[in-house]
Each structure stands twice: as C-alpha cells, then as structure tokens.
Amino acid sequence: MVNKTRGLNVSSIKLRNRSLILRLLRDRGPLSRREMALLSGLTPAAVTNLVNEMIDQGILKEVGMAQRSSKAGRRRILVDIDKERKYIIGLNISTRTTSVGVSDMDFNLLAHEEFDTGGDRSPAEFLNEISSRVMQMLWKQSITKDDVLGVGVGIVGSVDPESGQSNLAYGIWSQPVNIRRILEESLEIKVVVENNVRALAVSELSLQKHLGVSNLIFVKHSPGLGSAVIINQSLFYGSTDCAGEIGHMVIERGGPLCRCGQKGCLEALTSAEKMIWEVKELMRRGETPWLNLNSDEKSLVMEEIVEAYEVGDVGVIRVVEMALEYLSLGIANVMKIFDPQRVILYGPLFKSDQIFQSILRKIDQLVPGSNSSSVVQLSALDSDNKIIGGLSLVLERLFFETGATSIGGKTA
Numbered sequence: 524m525v526n527k528t529r530g531l532n533v534s535s536i537k538l539r540n541r542s543l544i545l546r547l548l549r550d551r552g553p554l555s556r557r558e559m560a561l562l563s564g565l566t567p568a569a570v571t572n573l574v575n576e577m578i579d580q581g582i583l584k585e586v587g588m589a590q591r592s593s594k595a596g597r598r599r600i601l602v603d604i605d606k607e608r609k610y611i612i613g614l615n616i617s618t619r620t621t622s623v624g625v626s627d628m629d630f631n632l633l634a635h636e637e638f639d640t641g642g643d644r645s646p647a648e649f650l651n652e653i654s655s656r657v658m659q660m661l662w663k664q665s666i667t668k669d670d671v672l673g674v675g676v677g678i679v680g681s682v683d684p685e686s687g688q689s690n691l692a693y694g695i696w697s698q699p700v701n702i703r704r705i706l707e708e709s710l711e712i713k714v715v716v717e718n719n720v721r722a723l724a725v726s727e728l729s730l731q732k733h734l735g736v737s738n739l740i741f742v743k744h745s746p747g748l749g750s751a752v753i754i755n756q757s758l759f760y761g762s763t764d765c766a767g768e769i770g771h772m773v774i775e776r777g778g779p780l781c782r783c784g785q786k787g788c789l790e791a792l793t794s795a796e797k798m799i800w801e802v803k804e805l806m807r808r809g810e811t812p813w814l815n816l817n818s819d820e821k822s823l824v825m826e827e828i829v830e831a832y833e834v835g836d837v838g839v840i841r842v843v844e845m846a847l848e849y850l851s852l853g854i855a856n857v858m859k860i861f862d863p864q865r866v867i868l869y870g871p872l873f874k875s876d877q878i879f880q881s882i883l884r885k886i887d888q889l890v891p892g893s894n895s896s897s898v899v900q901l902s903a904l905d906s907d908n909k910i911i912g913g914l915s916l917v918l919e920r921l922f923f924e925t926g927a928t929s930i931g932g933k934t935a
C-alpha cells in the first residue's frame with residue numbers, strides 16, 4: 524500500500540494498534556474494552572490506554588452499557604467511533620458529469636451537487652471551480668475546514684494514488700493533471716485521489732456484509748466497463764497501475780473498434796453505449812415491439828433496456844443476451860486467474876434479477892464448480908450516492924489506515 528504516514532510523530536506500533544481498534548469498531552459496531560482486547564490480541568491495559576486517548580481526542584465515545592452475558596458477569600461500557608464529529612467531502616469526476624457533496628462519517632449526505640464535466644475550461648480552472656463549490660457548501664452547512672477529515676476524489680482512467688495525479692482520463696483531459704496538488708492548494712484540506720472503480724471497490728469491501736472477505740473483484744458496468752482487484756484486503760495495482768482493466772481485454776479478435784484503439788475489447792462488445800446503439804438500430808427497424816410502443820429512440824437509456832428485457836421484448840433480449848455472453852466470458856476468465864472469494868457486480872444492468880440470474884447461469888457453465896451464486900453478488904452500495912467511492916477513500920486512507928492520528932494532535 525501507499526505509505527501515507529510519513530512525518531507523523533507516532534510510533535508505527537502505536538499507529539497500527541490504533542488502526543486495529545478502529546477497524547474492529549468499523550466491522551463489528553460498539554464493543555467493550557474487554558471485547559476489543561480479546562478480538563485484537565492486545566493486552567487489556569494497552570487497549571484501555573489507546574481507547575482512553577482516542578476518547579480524549581474525540582475520535583471514540585462511550586455509548587452505553589452492554590447486556591450482561593451471565594448473571595454474574597459485570598456490565599461493561601461500550602465504546603464506538605464518534606461519527607458525528609467529523610465530515611467528509613466526496614467528489615466523482617466522470618466523462619459527462621461531476622458530483623460533489625459533503626457527508627458525515629456514516630455517509631449521510633448533508634449537501635450534494637451535480638454539474639457538467641465538459642466545457643472549455645482548463646483542468647486548473649475546472650478544479651478551482653470545484654473548490655469554490657466545496658467552500659460554499661461548507662459555509663452553508665456551518666462546517667469549518669478543521670471539521671473536515673479530507674476530500675476523496677474518484678475519477679475515470681489511470682491514477683497515481685501516491686502523488687494524486689490523474690495520468691490519463693479519456694474524454695476529460697488529455698494531459699496528466701495533479702488533482703491533489705491543485706485542490707489542496709485551494710482548499711487547504713487533505714485530498715486523496717483514486718480511480719473511480721477502485722474507490723468503489725474500497726467502499727464495497729468496507730461494508731459489514733463482506734466480513735472475512737480478503738480477495739474480491741469489483742466489476743462496474745455503465746457507461747463503460749471497468750474493474751478493480753482487491754487481494755489480501757488491499758487494492759492490486761499491477762506494475763504500471765493498470766491491473767483490472769477488464770474492459771480492454773480482447774475477447775473477439777477483429778471485433779468492433781474500442782475507444783482505446785484496439786478491436787474486440789470486452790467494453791466495445793458490452794458497454795451501455797454499445798447496447799443502446801444496437802437496440803436503437805432494432806427500434807428503427809421496428810424489431811423491438813415493447814420499446815417501439817413505450818420509449819423514444821432518441822432519448823433511450825439503459826434503464827429502459829433493462830425494463831424491456833424484463834417484460835420480454837424479443838429484440839432487446841437478443842441484444843442483452845449477446846452482451847451477457849461476452850460479459851460472463853470476461854468475468855469467468857478473471858475468476859479463473861484470481862480465484863476470488865467474491866465478484867461484485869455494480870451498475871443498472873445488474874439490478875434486474877432476471878439479468879443477474881442469466882449471468883450466473885452462464886458463469887456456472889464457464890467455471891464449473893465455481894459455486895457462482897455465492898461468489899458472484901450484486902453490489903450492496905447505494906448507486907444513487909455518486910460520491911460514495913470518494914467518501915470511503917477518505918475514511919480508509921485518512922482515518923482507518925493512519926489510526927486517525929491526524930485528529931486530536933497530541934498522540935506521541
């Protein structure tokens with residue numbers, strides 16, 4: 524992982540132990556000091572010291588008493604993370620739209636805005652515009668910069684998380700842009716930047732639903748197709764930050780041209796754009812009976828295609844099933860290489876149970892014995908919250924990983 528702890532005057536053991544306690548509380552909810560000691564392997568005295576210090580710093584709080592486990596047992600005070608004390612700013616920059624918002628540490632959105640990414644602004648002008656929107660948002664919510672844990676940015680394309688630089692972002696800008704430097708200079712708040720699909724994968728892994736899961740592949744469909752690989756609870760980047768580019772695996776030699784310049788990429792065969800384009804062709808020929816009656820070809824969106832599939836539109840079923848064939852092939856190939864505990868599917872396509880079941884059947888045939896129905900799962904993330912990836916990044920990198928050492932000051 525990237526080392527984000529340089530310069531902090533905290534011993535690495537202490538940092539690791541604080542981090543351990545915070546993650547226990549994240550995954551299991553309120554615990555007594557005794558339970559924390561049992562679960563972490565730390566001595567009760569060490570836990571008491573660390574917990575009391577973090578309570579003094581406003582990171583943890585006592586939240587009531589645990590039920591007695593036996594009549595003779597003493598009632599114990601439960602401790603939890605104080606999630607109301609700090610705020611997080613999340614930002615998602617996609618090809619067409621940019622979303623920015625502020626939430627508490629439980630991801631409850633207090634304010635949120637969405638606007639066009641495009642325009643003829645330079646990258647710096649665009650990012651400075653985002654900064655002023657953030658400042659206004661904080662001002663309206665009466666939140667000071669000191670109350671903000673950080674800004675988490677998810678953006679399409681290749682990102683160097685250590686420097687916070689976007690190396691390549693198709694359709695947004697054509698040169699490397701150091702997002703972190705520009706935003707930190709204007710906001711004077713810590714910024715973390717990551718590829719948007721990797722940010723979502725971090726978010727997914729931190730959900731309580733995946734307790735005990737260390738290896739996970741996260742697949743995001745629509746508008747394009749991307750994935751992120753998590754091995755031993757850490758993002759896997761590969762040697763040039765390009766690991767997980769499932770969308771640009773060549774699945775059909777000499778197939779349709781992809782935006783990356785290759786032919787026959789999985790994305791070129793299965794993206795929402797491709798499916799919408801194919802369905803529109805059929806609509807023009809009157810071969811999609813339900814859509815022809817219920818939708819307008821010019822404004823057709825993925826959600827309508829999913830609906831038409833579910834009501835049995837023959838033309839739509841043909842297009843979707845063909846895309847699912849390729850998609851399942853791509854996912855099955857990735858499963859054979861990584862043998863993950865979970866494959867998580869994210870995007871409007873997968874919200875249809877019929878489509879999801881169709882994918883499971885296809886994967887079962889391609890990876891016999893994979894028990895795909897327990898391995899392949901629908902994402903539990905709230906897809907209406909466009910900035911959840913950025914919000915999770917901040918919590919993960921600036922709170923859990925650092926043992927919250929940036930809060931409260933006196934931690935030496």
Ligand SMILES: [Zn+2]
Nearest residue numbers: 771781783788
């Ligand atoms: Zn491609």
